[in-house]
Amino acid sequence: MVRFLSDALTPKQARIAALLKLEGAKRGVEVEITCRHYMHVSDILDMYGVSYRCFGQYGLTVYEKLVYGIERQRELAEVARQVDGMLGFPSPDAARVVFGLGKPVLVLNDTPHATQVNRLVIPLSEALVAPAAIPEEMWRPYCPRKVVTFDGVFEYMWTSRFKPDESVVKSLGLEPGGYVVFRPEERYAAYYKWEYTELRIKLARAVEGLGYNVVNVPRYPDQVLEGAINLTRAVDHLQLAYFSAGVITGGASMATEAALLGVPALSYFPQSYYVDRYLAEKGAPLYRCDSLETCLLSLREMLRRGRSAPIRLEDPAGIIFDAALSAVSR
Incomplete structure (x- = not known):
């Protein structure tokens, strides 16, 4: 079974990691979720009932971001030893250890304005999966090796599966x-x-x-x-x-x-x-x-x-797994 590390740093990334883990299980792909201590992240993972390991914390200053990141890398390295690659939104800590172990990094992203994290992660990736609504030239400064697009947004992965509960x-x-x-x-x-x-x-x-x-x-x-x-x-x-x-x-x-x-x-x-x-x-x-x-x-x-009817878009889950498995097989 192919195994990926997905490091969830925000509530949105926690939803993505949880869905990748659940969807991956149907496709014979295992997703190991890690996270840092940040408001609402572990709560979201608990709601999905998925297993995860949470360590390290969020830095408020640039110095804290640097030092806490270095501390997290040591623990992430132990997880990365047991997987075949990284799959998820940009995590400088996870990308550093996975790339350092000679394993592929697959990045999901919809925030070209996040210049610091993108400069650290995207150049290390085998491929970048992004909404087609974002022009590919917006990614060019980060030197992606390959850009894979889809006609939708990442949030559609969970809103399309949503069931109201008052x-x-x-x-x-x-x-x-x-x-x-x-x-x-x-x-x-x-x-x-x-x-x-x-x-x-x-x-x-x-x-x-x-x-x-x-x-x-x-x-x-x-x-x-x-x-x-x-x-x-x-x-x-x-x-x-x-x-x-x-x-x-x-x-x-x-x-x-x-x-x-x-x-x-x-x-x-x-x-x-x-x-x-x-x-x-x-x-x-x-x-x-x-x-x-x-x-x-x-x-x-x-x-x-007021409200309007929900719109229909392309679910990116299949594209994400296809790109991830392709990166691992190279």
């Missing part, structure tokens, strides 16, 4: 349609250079002024919102989004998930995403804004328009 939100004391979900910006990521705390707080106050509860899913302890329902331990974010009136995020993943489910979503990430434009053109209710004024206008518009 009991999840009821257990939180929430009424379907009576709340808006907030996911703060990724303020400590190496690529994030902006300050949107004030914008996020003003948006939350505006949502409350419209009669909705604010359900906040912070990435870090200092993003807890006063007066909001703060979820510091993960529930199923898909259930949370599905039964909400809308989702607001400073990133992309939760907005993408919501829009794929037909739930209106707003992102105030300060740079344009190719994937966002792609989804909007497909008919997903995904909105973008870049200032308090445009965000308030978009907020009212998305809540007025």
Whole structure:
């Protein structure tokens, strides 16, 4: 049996790793999941009922990122000795040890703007799997040996398998349609250079002024919102989004998930995403804004328009496994 290491560093990557493990088992492929201690990551893996090993932590400063990464590499090396390659989103620590052991690295990615991690990982890869919505020239600075594309987004892997369960939100004391979900910006990521705390707080106050509860899913302890329902331990974010009136995020993943489910979503990430434009053109209710004024206008518009029918895209699971097995067989 072919075995891959998948190192999950974020909740989104945890979902991908869990689905790869479950789908891989049907294809005779074993996926060994590792992770670091970061808010909501192990919670997501537990929800899928998959086995994993979690060690190391997230660094807030560039020095911490470096030192904690070096410490993780020693433990990851022991896992990497037992696998045939790496499969997953860019993990500098996992890519370093897998490449160092002479084994292939297959990278999944939809964030060409994450320059630091991409420069460290993509040049080591045998292939890069990415949404076709992102022009291949956006990957060129990272020197990929091969780019494999698909007509969709990675989030479709789990939104297309989603089954609504109202009991999840009821257990939180929430009424379907009576709340808006907030996911703060990724303020400590190496690529994030902006300050949107004030914008996020003003948006939350505006949502409350419209009669909705604010359900906040912070990435870090200092993003807890006063007066909001703060979820510091993960529930199923898909259930949370599905039964909400809308989702607001400073990133992309939760907005993408919501829009794929037909739930209106707003992102105030300060740079344009190719994937966002792609989804909007497909008919997903995904909105973008870049200032308090445009965000308030978009907020009212998305809540007025409400839900839409989910869109259909290409599931990338088969393409991912085909590319991974091809890399190992070389």
